[in-house]
Amino acid sequence: MLAVIPVRAGVLPAGGAEAADECGRRVLLVGESVEHAAAHLTGEVRLCEAGPYRPGAWAAALAEVLADEPIVVLPASPDGRDLAPRLAAAMDRPCIAGATRLSSTTVVVPRDGGRTMHTMPAPAAFVATLQVGVRGVEPHDGGATVSWLDLGLDRRPIGAVDGGLADARVVEVLAPDAATVDLAEAGRIVGGGAGLRSPEQFEQLAALGVAMGASVGATRVITDRGWVGHERQIGTTGVVVSPELYLAFGISGAVQHTSGLGHPEHVVSVNVDAHCPMMQMADLAVVADANEVLAELVALLVPGAAAAPVAVAVAEGARG
Amino acid sequence: MTTATSSSPSAPTASIAVCLKWTAARDDAGADPDDDRFAGVSAADRAALEVALRLGERWGVPVTALAAGPAGAERTLRDAIAAGADRAVRLDMDADADSRDVAFELAQATAPTGGPCADLVLCGDYSLDRGSGSVPAFIAHHRSAAQALGLVSVDTDGPAADGVVRAVRRLDGGRRELLEVPVPGVLSVEGSVASLRRAPLRRALASRTAPIEVIRTPPAHHRGAPAIVTPYRPRARVMAAPAGDDVLARLRRLTDAGAAPARGETVELAPADAARRIVEALRDWGYLADHDR
Amino acid sequence: MADVDVDVVVVGAGPAGACAAIELARAGRSVVVLERGPFPGSKNMYGGVVYPRILDELIPRWWEEAPIQRWVTRRSTMVLTPTQALTVDFRSQAWGAPPYNGATAYRPDFDHWLAGHAEAAGAQLLCSTTVVGLLRDPGGRVVGVRTDRPDGDLRAGLVIACDGVNSFVAKEAGLYGPVDAANYTLGVKETLALPKEVIDERFGVRGREGVDIEILGGTGGVNGGGFVYTNLDTLAVGAVLKLPKLAAQGTRPEEIIAGLKAHPAIAPLVEGAELKEYSAHLIPEAGLAMMPKLAGDGLLVAGDAAAMCLAAGIWLEGVNFAMASGMYAGRAAIEALSRNDVSTEGLAGYERRLSETFVLRDHRKLRRAPHLVLSDRVQHLYPELITSVVERMFRVDNPNPKPGLRRIVESERRRLGIRRRDLARDGLDGLRSFG
């Protein structure tokens, strides 16, 4: 097994070290200022200086030199998720995305929005991405044996079509937007998931956040519904956060969500399903309707909020 | 018409294709594969369709909707026609065909020669059921085209003439990159990039009987191995020995590690009591001052 | 009738709308059925028993293809007090064979199937489309509908409103008088999952046989009734509750179902079942008293939209009334269109048909029933009277000898403070309605 880790500006991506560990520390770093990124790695480290990220050109070049590696693992970081399937295509192999465990005999992949886990025999040869944050990193000792691999990628013109392989051109790297920073650095976060009934409930969550000095986050289901902007999505494909306190309302705890959650000191989860992963993670797991609990919490904690109305079911039942 | 190897930046765009993955959401044993009631496409695919329609309007080029799947997928294609797609093509395949076979057929169908042609292919970033997000990259490979996956925004107001699409992709740590994706290219978008327009009434009515082109495909090449399906359980995390002098605190840090099994208290309470219990816990942990009561 | 997009627009693809569309499409009329939900039946909830015999006219041998769960071969009527239950149980094996009687079915299956027949006959079904207004000509005649889609106007020779209880279309057209909340009950239902073998065993049925239990009492202080129906591997447990009482008591409907499920006579039936779904819906229950005008210029109203649901204690039927009224509305529309007269008078054939058949006949006969069944006496006093009388009948109170029935009834009546006059009058009402 070999970990292929795309590197930008000398920085290892999230999950890079985990991918290396999953592959017994056999690593190929490819990208920009790779030597700098290798500083903290041990084991068998190969370095390939390749300039700025270019999935098409990289995949074509790597496919040739990696032909004898049956298992290639990338971290499920943004660049890893982008490069892995392209590499798999170039190598004519299946791509196993977002695995939580990989070995030469079996692979484990979460499916159905994180509700189920599929355990499959490993194909003879494949490319995979390893979910960020699922395994942790072992303490490192011993040094690294470093070798270089020159594919000439860094000397090719950027953004041009070469050998029939076009790549997109990076115009600009944008700094995190304010809202993202706010969430990424927040010590307390209230999060909402598909268990919330309507945008109004999400507004209540925001009000609760203000009252508690907490930022508001959401699962992908909620950002897909458009109730809140993208910058509020916590998880692998969203913002990676590390709060001390996390309050989860109607969130199942899919690995793509929790892997962006860091390791909060305290977790409260409100969910009707006592057994979902978010409840398993919680210090206080409350089996109840998240919408109603939220209304009650708002009544308790938000100054000036009226007590929750009681017999609203009649009005709601009017149109079904 | 541009071809795959043309690099002329001002080549006119001949057409746009959008790939819609149809999922039979109800997977009861024995469910009718043509029963489309609970089926649907992901928010991401709907967003892809909307982006395709906006670009099609902006550039004045036709939009083709494609789905690889059984007959049940045709309703999704009709919905795409209702929303404004100019034509619809179904690649006749099993609902559970391997991503590589699906991508190969989609790439064939969108190739500039033969089949319905497309220079820009739009996809959702991942499908609801298998969620690998690999189909767009495979299509890009087969088409030798540029790819930009998991986009968080696409500029649909840019000029058609300059042969690129501007889009924003997310990077680590909340950063993003602004890309110029050359056409031909393959884009995949997240669900909140755009919300699909309501189909006008008359188009919606007409779409019910609109023709859907069906392309027969050869038998599948690839078969995934059968999986053992279990409820999701997090994997035990390896932890570096925590630093610090306090043994108890170190132990706690270790045992609290993300994936430790059930670590706290589970209570089943009426909403009002639940709220009070939560406030109590927050206060115990020191997050609320007493005046918050 | 120049300048129309389609002969008839049917609003709502429930049982009423589907049957209207089947008739029209088969007669060669162009029909568009507009449905709010993503597919017919997607959001339609009801208790769970249909009586599809009226389909004999539309879909011969419907039982061979209808998506039913179980055939009702056992009907029980239960009278409950907090600690007692009296059950009248009837079983008929004949109901388990063609042409059958009642059946349990899921509405997302049943409505979808029925609407499929309309489409097969040539009707155009458009889902996820809500009617938000009526188009009228200068004379006030309805000439089409406005939908929530862009460019959403559809002009039609005739509109048939089958949009269910609280019909927006019928109200918009001014066919209803002032709406009184007292005319509606709230239906609430839980779907509970249990393995099929467990249901078979607990309810004493086999194969596709099923049970229908209607319950009087057991709904706490709120006037109403309850039901338990068997599907293949789920149970429907629900209650029909009088709105003003419910609001006044501030009780949540879920609590009432919870109370029902905890009753000693019900608890063993539902024990260990997993909650799959909770839903609530209004029922027009005042019958004839609340029916709107059934036709206007360019407009017919059928099914729940015309308050044709029959909800009277031991009966809870609406789907059959909806199918029948939809079918008759379709026939009347065909007639009116071919005579080129869709005025109120031109559409009078509709009400005539309804009057000649069970649709209005049952309602006339049972016009006092809903009021009677939901009255405070029937709700709170009679169950206690009946059960305590039976309890004393069966109690062996030796060394005392057995008392006579008449004496027991008298003393219990007096104990409960029921006036003899009221008892007699309710008895007569009951006899007129149910006799």
Ligand SMILES: Cc1cc2nc3c(=O)[nH]c(=O)nc-3n(C[C@H](O)[C@H](O)[C@H](O)COP(=O)(O)OP(=O)(O)OC[C@H]3O[C@@H](n4cnc5c(N)ncnc54)[C@H](O)[C@@H]3O)c2cc1C
């Ligand atoms: C490639 C990829 C990337 C992804 N990236 C992300 C990401 O970055 N972030 C992310 O969040 N997701 C991501 N996802 C999606 C992820 O897999 C899950 O689908 C998502 O996190 C689920 O969100 P949820 O918990 O809100 O919804 P669900 O999984 O649908 O869970 C809803 C929960 O609410 C509970 N509930 C329902 N009703 C109530 C009620 N009335 N009261 C209380 N509880 C209730 C249910 O029991 C359930 O536990 C990604 C998926 C893929 C394939």
Ligand SMILES: Cc1cc2nc3c(=O)[nH]c(=O)nc-3n(C[C@H](O)[C@H](O)[C@H](O)COP(=O)(O)OP(=O)(O)OC[C@H]3O[C@@H](n4cnc5c(N)ncnc54)[C@H](O)[C@@H]3O)c2cc1C
């Ligand atoms: C709790 C409960 C239990 C019941 N139990 C039974 C029972 O066991 N047996 C029985 O026979 N009956 C029962 N009924 C009654 C039965 O459900 C109704 O009588 C029956 O559904 C009426 O059919 P319909 O076609 O008139 O209306 P509906 O079935 O209500 O259909 C109306 C349709 O119109 C659509 N619609 C509404 N407004 C619009 C709009 N503006 N634009 C477009 N579409 C629209 C709706 O989405 C719906 O599909 C019960 C009812 C309830 C509430």
Ligand SMILES: Nc1ncnc2c1ncn2[C@@H]1O[C@H](COP(=O)(O)O)[C@@H](O)[C@H]1O
């Ligand atoms: N069978 C299919 N038919 C059409 N498009 C598909 C199909 N499978 C995947 N796609 C497209 O590829 C995207 C990513 O899917 P996946 O790789 O399966 O996660 C989807 O959002 C679709 O746009």
